[in-house]
Structure formats: C-alpha cells, structure tokens
Amino acid sequence: MIFPQRLAIASRNAHKLRELGRICADWPVTWVTVADHDGPWPEVEEPHDSYRDNALAKAHEVAAALGIPAIADDSGIEVDALDEGPGPRSARFAGEDATDAQNLAKLIGTIVGTAPPGRTARYRCVAAMAWPDGTELVAEGVCEGALVPMPRGEGGFGYDPVFVPEGGFRTMAELDDEEKDALSHRGRAFRALRALLEEG
Numbered sequence: 001m002i003f004p005q006r007l008a009i010a011s012r013n014a015h016k017l018r019e020l021g022r023i024c025a026d027w028p029v030t031w032v033t034v035a036d037h038d039g040p041w042p043e044v045e046e047p048h049d050s051y052r053d054n055a056l057a058k059a060h061e062v063a064a065a066l067g068i069p070a071i072a073d074d075s076g077i078e079v080d081a082l083d084e085g086p087g088p089r090s091a092r093f094a095g096e097d098a099t100d101a102q103n104l105a106k107l108i109g110t111i112v113g114t115a116p117p118g119r120t121a122r123y124r125c126v127a128a129m130a131w132p133d134g135t136e137l138v139a140e141g142v143c144e145g146a147l148v149p150m151p152r153g154e155g156g157f158g159y160d161p162v163f164v165p166e167g168g169f170r171t172m173a174e175l176d177d178e179e180k181d182a183l184s185h186r187g188r189a190f191r192a193l194r195a196l197l198e199e200g
C-alpha cells in the first residue's frame with residue numbers, strides 16, 4: 001500500500017491529536033483534522049468492548065464520510081489488580097461523562113489499598129487505518145509499567161501522572177514529549193502501523 005495524499009485523523013481528543021501529530025510528523029501526507037476540515041465530521045461512538053473494534057469503527061466512519069483514508073486509535077490502561085480493567089472503558093472509568101481528573105481520582109482510590117507488587121499495569125493502543133472502499137490495517141502497541149498512588153508530573157494526559165513505564169522511575173507525566181513518544185503504547189502502535197503500510 002502507498003501513503004495516500006490526504007489522510008484524516010479520526011479523533012476529537014486534543015491530547016491524542018497532539019501526540020499523533022508528533023508521532024506521525026514525518027508521514028508523507030497532508031493531514032486532515034476536525035479543526036481544519038470544511039464540512040460535517042461524524043460523531044463516532046465507541047460502542048464496542050474491544051480496542052480493535054472501536055479503532056476500526058472510528059477510522060471507517062470518518063473515511064466513509066470524508067471520502068479519504070483515515071487513521072484512529074483506541075487505547076486504555078489495564079491494571080492487573082482490576083483484572084486488567086478498565087481497559088477499553090478507560091475513558092469512562094468513573095462514569096459515562098467522566099473527566100480525566102475524575103478517572104484519575106478513581107484509579108488512585110483503587111490502588112492505594114493495593115501493595116506495590118499488585119500495582120503492575122500497562123497501556124495498550126490499537127492503531128487503525130481505513131480506506132473509503134473498506135480496506136483496513138490494524139497494529140497494536142503496549143507499554144508495560146506500574147502505578148504509584150501519588151500523582152507526579154505535568155506532561156501527558158489521563159492516567160500519565162500515576163503510570164511509571166517499566167525500567168524507569170519517572171511517571172509518564174514527568175517525561176518530555178519525545179521520551180513519552182519513544183516508549184508509549186501510541187508511539188509503538190503507529191510506528192507498527194506505518195511499517196505495515198510500507199510493507200503492503
């Protein structure tokens with residue numbers, strides 16, 4: 001497969017848009033986002049229980065509506081003490097319309113009573129690309145780590161202030177952008193997606 005001339009990013013999440021803009025900065029395409037698109041942009045739900053189905057739903061809906069290929073991601077945190085939850089429901093952990101701050105507070109509440117060996121967790125991201133004719137590509141990225149009960153750092157978003165990537169001491173929110181992108185689930189997933197695109 002070759003890179004399309006124009007490629008849409010099927011996300012309204014400002015944090016994800018910023019990260020994808022950095023991670024995919026050297027893709028030889030003209031990016032189309034909700035902010036610069038002239039015309040309606042579909043409101044896509046995340047109705048499924050799997051990252052893969054949600055990521056594909058977002059990419060296909062935007063590709064079909066705009067008539068150009070689209071990329072999307074679905075991601076979440078998997079906490080071993082919560083049987084790998086909240087997983088694909090990470091954005092709605094504290095309720096349907098929960099804010100990042102509410103979700104973070106709920107996660108901290110659940111881990112304070114867990115001894116450190118039980119605080120292992122991982123971020124997972126599924127990156128999808130879809131074409132208007134229904135063609136699709138999917139790749140996954142994982143970042144293993146552990147949770148701390150006291151939030152630290154100002155960078156990143158979501159659960160980053162309590163997530164310490166494996167092999168380090170700083171939380172994801174204490175890393176600079178390049179450090180986060182190099183080891184994050186999203187960085188890994190979209191670099192793998194690019195490799196698939198180049199192979200095809």
Ligand code: IMP
Binds near residue numbers: 013073074088186
């Ligand atoms: P969704 O992919 O739009 O369903 O949202 C995933 C949710 O998982 C976000 O709202 C965050 O709570 C969490 N999440 C995903 N990726 C990250 C990340 O890189 N840092 C922190 N939280 C994340």
